[in-house]
Amino acid sequence: MTTTLITGANKGLGFETARQLVAAGHTVYVGSRDGERGRLAAAEIGARSVQLDVTDDASVTAAAKIIEADGGLDVLVNNAGIDIEGNGTVDLADVTADMMRTVFDTNVFGVVRVVHAFLPLLRQSTAPVIVNVSSSLASMARGTTPGTHTYAYPGLSYPASKTALNRITVQYAKAFPDIRINAVEPGYTATDLNGHAGRQTVEEGAEIIVRMARVPRNGPTGGYFDASGTLPW
Template identity: 65%
Template sequence: MTTTLITGANKGLGAETARRLIEAGHTVYAGARDAHRGREAAARLGARFVQLDVTDEDSVKAAAEFVRADAGRLDVLVNNAGIVGAGKIGRVGDVTGADMMTTYDTNVFGVVRVTHAFLPLLEASDVPVVVNVGSGLGSLAVTTDPSRIESQVTVLDYNSSKTALVMVTSQYAKAYPDMRFNAVDPGYTATDLNGHQGTQTVEEGAESIVRMATIGADGPTGGYFDHTGPAAW
């Protein structure tokens, strides 16, 4: 049985990814900051709830201990939890250091906290896989391509946090060659993060996440992917 943890799994892409992986036979631990919403979502999905706030070191450590005691290992980690940030679209000069710290605390440092805490459990797996959920808004290639809608969105904190996430992924992949570390761009998906303005459904958006969460030991590592395959960064 494949054991999987998904952060931010109570709604949106996290919940849809959980649903798809459970359907594929995974035992899924649905991580959520809000206990009430997390338990409701886990019950609805058939997942196991674990309270997990990626910005809180003690919460992350407690979640890792819970999974260790319950399963003894982790096969797949999906770092999905993220925030939109200060929301100062087109107002780069208004973004403060505090704004950047808040956004990075979830979107970058949170991924490092969770990955660091769960590395011993991943090392106990025969085929450990980590998927970091990024965004096309973090792609230098995409955001400078005038044919792409992402090139019209200027956001200092969120966009740069997703750029940093790709490099974080790359460095883990180099350091842990026996694990599969990849970042994915789900595409412009209708979720709470964008006020449900995205042009894709969560089913479509989860496609790249699920695909990379189900690769084998011979799968790619250190890459950046969208629903079509390897993506420009």
């Protein structure tokens, strides 16, 4: 039985990913900052819950101890993410270092914090996997190509954090070749992150996350994917 932890999984893409992986036979931990919301979400889909705030060292450490005591971990999905610039509606001149720090604490440092805590468990697995939920807005190639959505996007903190996440993905993949480690772009999905303005359903958005969470031992690593294939860095 494959055991999977998904951060930020009490709603949106994380919840739908959890639902699909439970249906696929995984033992899934719904990681949630709010323990009660996580418990209710997990009960709805037959998953387990664990209180986990990716910005808090003690919370992450405690979650790792709980999952270790329960038998270990095979798959880590770093899904928790925030955007405080109103989906790019905040004037770039008004973006402060403190705003960026808040976004990076979840989207970048939170991933490092969680990977650091759970890496010992993953390295004990026979088929370990890490999926980092990124965005097409992270692509430097698209961000410098006029006519693309990424080029046109006016925000600063969110795309910069996801570009950093992509680089982190590559570095981890090179350092730990026995773990399948990839970044994925779920697409513009209707969630709280964008005020439900996205064009895709969560079922559609979760597809690539679920696919890469189930990647075989000889599957790709160090890559950047959406539902259609490889994305340009």
